[in-house]
Amino acid sequence: MLKGVTFGGSGLDRAARLRGDGAALAALARRPGAGVVALRAGEPLVEDGEGGPRLGRLGPEGPLVAGRPSVFLGLDGEAGVWAAAAPEDASPPGGGRWADLRAAMAGLPARDAELAATAKAILGWHAAHGFCAACGAPTAVVQAGWQRDCPACGAHHFPRTDPVAIMLVTRGNSVLMGRSPGWPEGMHSLLAGFVEPGETVEAAVRREVWEEAGVRVGAVSFLASQPWPWPASLMLGCRGEALSSAITLDPKELEAALWVPRERMARAFAGLDPLIRAPRRGAIAAHILRAWLAGRLG
Ligand SMILES: [Zn+2]
Numbered sequence: 001m002l003k004g005v006t007f008g009g010s011g012l013d014r015a016a017r018l019r020g021d022g023a024a025l026a027a028l029a030r031r032p033g034a035g036v037v038a039l040r041a042g043e044p045l046v047e048d049g050e051g052g053p054r055l056g057r058l059g060p061e062g063p064l065v066a067g068r069p070s071v072f073l074g075l076d077g078e079a080g081v082w083a084a085a086a087p088e089d090a091s092p093p094g095g096g097r098w099a100d101l102r103a104a105m106a107g108l109p110a111r112d113a114e115l116a117a118t119a120k121a122i123l124g125w126h127a128a129h130g131f132c133a134a135c136g137a138p139t140a141v142v143q144a145g146w147q148r149d150c151p152a153c154g155a156h157h158f159p160r161t162d163p164v165a166i167m168l169v170t171r172g173n174s175v176l177m178g179r180s181p182g183w184p185e186g187m188h189s190l191l192a193g194f195v196e197p198g199e200t201v202e203a204a205v206r207r208e209v210w211e212e213a214g215v216r217v218g219a220v221s222f223l224a225s226q227p228w229p230w231p232a233s234l235m236l237g238c239r240g241e242a243l244s245s246a247i248t249l250d251p252k253e254l255e256a257a258l259w260v261p262r263e264r265m266a267r268a269f270a271g272l273d274p275l276i277r278a279p280r281r282g283a284i285a286a287h288i289l290r291a292w293l294a295g296r297l298g
Contacts, residue, residue: 033079071145106282214248
């Protein structure tokens with residue numbers, strides 16, 4: 001199993017038992033240490049200190065978050081933590097900045113990374129799900145932000161998580177890498193795609209690699225997962241053994257696909273390959289590839 005994946009979990013106590021207990025949550029919000037993680041347009045408040053970046057936490061009565069809808073994220077030790085969206089025109093409080101989470105993710109402590117990923121995903125869900133999918137009526141937030149109920153038809157709506165298979169496909173000493181249109185120049189990564197309704201993860205791995213690159217995959221195994229809140233994905237890191245080598249590209253999905261030998265991949269991570277740039281630090285693709293290069297996947 002692969003450890004140390006960014007957003008890979010910090011053992012946060014989500015305290016779901018408290019979500020329906022308004023009195024207990026109100027008492028928790030009055031206790032010392034209670035904090036609110038604020039995001040503006042999906043960008044969390046981050047403060048840079050001597051030990052590196054940390055997720056900013058505002059007091060529940062702070063001007064950016066007081067009175068705004070919030071989601072109870074859980075207990076950090078004894079302290080309650082909530083998430084709230086700051087106004088679109090809000091300036092960050094002194095010493096803080098609104099951070100692109102993709103850029104900041106790898107530098108955050110594990111607990112802060114889990115809180116940030118959770119806050120971004122759940123606030124994004126609320127922003128896009130104000131109306132009932134069954135009847136179109138406006139819905140009401142219940143369960144401290146973990147559910148929306150429709151007063152018109154009685155439907156319950158729950159936050160979405162969309163599974164994405166991402167796969168290290170190897171053949172001998174080489175790994176199959178691809179590049180999507182619009183990515184930063186030279187960047188290549190592992191192939192990936194959404195798991196479809198009614199499909200197993202293993203079948204999704206084989207289908208995506210066949211559709212995008214024309215390569216047949218045999219045995220598939222699971223490595224590790226990574227919450228990826230853009231907007232609501234759960235990356236399911238897998239390993240697959242290729243049964244064929246010839247690549248037939250689907251140009252609608254990929255701009256390039258190629259087999260990259262281990263030695264060249266190591267040079268790409270060192271920034272020494274003239275054409276290939278490795279996946280971004282913090283992305284599960286980078287974790288998986290580095291583990292493969294280090295021989296830690298067996
Ligand atoms: Zn409804």
